[in-house]
Structure formats: C-alpha cells, structure tokens
Amino acid sequence: MVEIDSILRNVIKKGKVVIGAKQVIKNVDSGLAKIVVAASTCPPELKNKINIDDLIEYNGNGVELGTACGKPFSIAALAVLEGDESDITALRGLSS
Template sequence: MDVNEELRETESSGKIVLGSNETLDATRSGESKLTIISTTCPGDVEEDIRKYSGREKVPLYYYPGGGKELGLALGKPFLVSTMAIIDTGDSNIRELGDVLDEDQLE
C-alpha cells in the first residue's frame, strides 16, 4: 500500500482533521477511525494521543516522515505533526490500522 497515495485519497474523498488539539479531541472522543503521528510530533502531544487512543481503541499509525513530509503528502503547504481520520472516504487507509501491533494501544 502506498501510504501517501491513500492519504491523498482520504483527504480528497473523506474527512480529516489536522493539528494537535483537533487530533487529540477526535481521538479522545473516539470519533477518529485512525490517528496518524509524524516523527516530529512533540513528545507530550504523542503521549496524550497514545493515552486516549488506548482508552478509545483508536488505532495509531506512525508516519515514517516528519511534519513537513506529512503535510506535503496531504498537499498542504504547512507542517502536519498529527492528524485524525474521521471518514476514510474512498481510500483504503484504514488498513494501516489493521497491521499495527496491539502494544501501540496502551
């Protein structure tokens, strides 16, 4: 699966939220179907997202690039350190959550 291609499809046909506060809110409420964290996400934000993703059983995916790369993958001209997928649209992005280790959810 080409993660960047699926991210672009999700962004164009589904519903996503970007940014630490919005992602944390969507994860905490269980609204997120998949939460994505870049390698440059601040540690305290990652810790909070992990805590709530475990509590709400929201799968996490660690994007292999930083915020710049994740932003570019989404066609955004800014850094994206975290994002939540609310509606996958026509993408298969949810499959990323199916391949994650259970130990990512605490």
C-alpha cells in the same frame, strides 16, 4: 512511504480528516477519530495525549507529512474521522 502517501491523499480527498494537535486530541477524546497518523517528529507529549490504539507513525517529519497530504505546511498529527473503509484498513495494515 509512497503507499501511505497515496492512501493519505485519497483519505483527505474523499473522507473527513482533522489536522492539528488540538483537533486530533478533541476528536480522539470524543471517540470520533478512527485512526491517527503522527509524524515521526511529533512531540512525545502530544503522542502521550493521543489515547487511541490506531496510531500510525509516519516515517517522515511534519513537513513531509504535510506534503504527503497536499498541504503547504507542517503537520504533527491528523485524525481520520470518516473515509473509505478500504483506505482505513490499508492504513491500519501499515502499522503492523
């Protein structure tokens, strides 16, 4: 999990990310999201609404995902809208 935590911090620092179910769904539906990261505890009904091929399940709960992102709150899902292509590629590589 250390590798994904480092990549997530880098993407949040340098890129454009939205956090929260409504924002993630809105940006996936509009085609702006490049990749989505969902906590392992993300509700199944939310995951079903996130219609994107690049969905990575974070191997930790929402609090751990929030901590990995440097946020003091729980995160069910986040969408990367813009970022360094090497970071996005690295995230995609973790899903395989």
